[in-house]
Amino acid sequence: MQTCDYLIIGGGIVGLTIALELRRRQKEARIVVLEKEKALAQHGSGRNSGVLHAGFYYSADSLKARFTREGNARWKAFVEERGLRINRCGKLVVAKNELEVEGLRELKRRGDQNGVETYLISLEEAKKIEPRIKTTELALWSPQTATVDPQECMAAIAAECRDQGITLCLDSPYQGRRGLDILTPHEVYSTGFVINAAGLYADKVAHDFGLGLRYRILPFKGLYLYGDEPAGSLRTNIYPVPDLRNTFLGVHFTVTVDGRVKIGPTAIPAFWRENYQGLQGFNPTEALSILRDEAVLFLRNDFNFRGIALEELKKYAQPYLVAQAAALLEGVRRENYRTWGRPGIRAQLYDHQEKKLVMDFTLEGDATSLHVLNAISPAWTAAMPFAEYVVTRVEELQQGHSLSP
Ligand SMILES: Cc1cc2nc3c(=O)[nH]c(=O)nc-3n(C[C@H](O)[C@H](O)[C@H](O)COP(=O)(O)OP(=O)(O)OC[C@H]3O[C@@H](n4cnc5c(N)ncnc54)[C@H](O)[C@@H]3O)c2cc1C
Numbered sequence: 001m002q003t004c005d006y007l008i009i010g011g012g013i014v015g016l017t018i019a020l021e022l023r024r025r026q027k028e029a030r031i032v033v034l035e036k037e038k039a040l041a042q043h044g045s046g047r048n049s050g051v052l053h054a055g056f057y058y059s060a061d062s063l064k065a066r067f068t069r070e071g072n073a074r075w076k077a078f079v080e081e082r083g084l085r086i087n088r089c090g091k092l093v094v095a096k097n098e099l100e101v102e103g104l105r106e107l108k109r110r111g112d113q114n115g116v117e118t119y120l121i122s123l124e125e126a127k128k129i130e131p132r133i134k135t136t137e138l139a140l141w142s143p144q145t146a147t148v149d150p151q152e153c154m155a156a157i158a159a160e161c162r163d164q165g166i167t168l169c170l171d172s173p174y175q176g177r178r179g180l181d182i183l184t185p186h187e188v189y190s191t192g193f194v195i196n197a198a199g200l201y202a203d204k205v206a207h208d209f210g211l212g213l214r215y216r217i218l219p220f221k222g223l224y225l226y227g228d229e230p231a232g233s234l235r236t237n238i239y240p241v242p243d244l245r246n247t248f249l250g251v252h253f254t255v256t257v258d259g260r261v262k263i264g265p266t267a268i269p270a271f272w273r274e275n276y277q278g279l280q281g282f283n284p285t286e287a288l289s290i291l292r293d294e295a296v297l298f299l300r301n302d303f304n305f306r307g308i309a310l311e312e313l314k315k316y317a318q319p320y321l322v323a324q325a326a327a328l329l330e331g332v333r334r335e336n337y338r339t340w341g342r343p344g345i346r347a348q349l350y351d352h353q354e355k356k357l358v359m360d361f362t363l364e365g366d367a368t369s370l371h372v373l374n375a376i377s378p379a380w381t382a383a384m385p386f387a388e389y390v391v392t393r394v395e396e397l398q399q400g401h402s403l404s405p
Pocket residue numbers: 009010011012013014015034035036037040041042043044045046047048049050051052053172173174175197198199200201202221222223265343344345346347375376377378379380381382
């Protein structure tokens with residue numbers, strides 16, 4: 001049996017930044033991170049777009065709004081200190097019609113409320129930033145948006161953890177518990193406090209602790225289609241105006257750290273949590289439960305889930321996906337976009353009591369455990385300040401308080 005003060009389940013960006021924040025506050029604490037895979041960054045934290053969001057999408061009262069702007073700045077400082085790659089290419093949000101222009105104005109309002117630098121600019125000004133852009137009379141310019149390489153960043157964060165005496169146990173899935181004795185196939189960990197940052201499985205772990213019972217994770221698949229235009233052929237990230245009633249940002253163009261262009265990610269309802277390719281990771285019980293939730297949402301059609309699901313499923317077809325993206329940019333040719341990238345799967349929380357998708361990061365906890373339940377985008381960007389928030393909540397719980405907002 002191993003003993004530790006804090007045991008974190010899940011070695012994604014959320015788990016690792018929480019571990020680092022615990023270490024910053026408690027120099028002597030024994031901190032262990034359990035990661036089920038043999039290598040880090042196998043799920044969301046290694047398969048995302050790598051966009052450091054600026055923070056203008058989110059309503060001012062949300063945790064997303066509270067942490068994204070600072071998270072963006074903290075990542076920039078981190079990658080610069082360590083000489084990691086970053087593309088400070090910014091982002092243009094474009095409007096296809098008059099209705100979407102109102103959406104641009106709403107994003108500008110949210111940006112202003114969240115203290116995020118954004119500019120509503122004319123078509124002429126937008127064309128100076130990206131000559132190929134298609135928009136109506138206005139676009140929204142976000143100079144602070146940037147892209148990093150998530151795998152490179154995860155390796156640097158993991159190295160930092162190891163340097164700071166945090167124990168990262170790979171190939172160590174959480175399998176259950178007896179009180180605060182946490183079971184893995186090779187070891188039992190006796191711990192003082194558990195932090196659940198298990199991404200796609202965070203709901204299952206929380207349920208084991210009798211928490212988060214009104215929630216289940218619904219997986220949404222993000223496909224990417226790479227272009228073969230030469231590096232530099234697109235100068236900035238190009239996004240559409242999103243439907244702010246759901247958490248997805250719509251198919252867009254991302255410019256990677258090395259100047260390549262990719263279209264995506266989609267948000268296709270997936271049928272099991274690690275439904276990356278073929279039948280890989282298939283679990284019939286899990287698939288049945290997810291299908292049941294998706295069927296309920298499809299039939300009830302709250303927040304237009306039926307429309308979203310049918311629209312997203314069409315994006316499995318490359319020509320359709322390219323055609324959607326071509327609405328944002330001149331000169332997008334089907335033959336230039338043929339290579340699928342590594343898909344990612346979003347761990348979207350579903351509230352099955354209220355029958356709705358949860359929009360913000362969500363925490364549940366008690367005196368011995370805290371569960372991070374909805375670490376959806378932009379949790380990558382927000383990770384560092386969000387970890388500070390989580391650790392403060394841990395300290396409060398340990399002092400016998402309940403979770404404060
Ligand atoms: C397609 C896509 C694009 C995205 N793009 C962006 C973006 O551009 N910018 C942005 O800010 N955010 C983006 N996001 C969101 C971002 O990637 C996530 O918010 C973030 O990675 C969540 O981190 P995490 O640590 O919670 O999850 P994960 O990275 O999934 O980490 C959870 C870890 O827990 C492990 N685990 C699970 N179960 C167990 C168990 N039983 N025992 C032990 N370990 C376990 C998993 O193996 C995994 O490594 C995107 C997400 C996706 C899917």
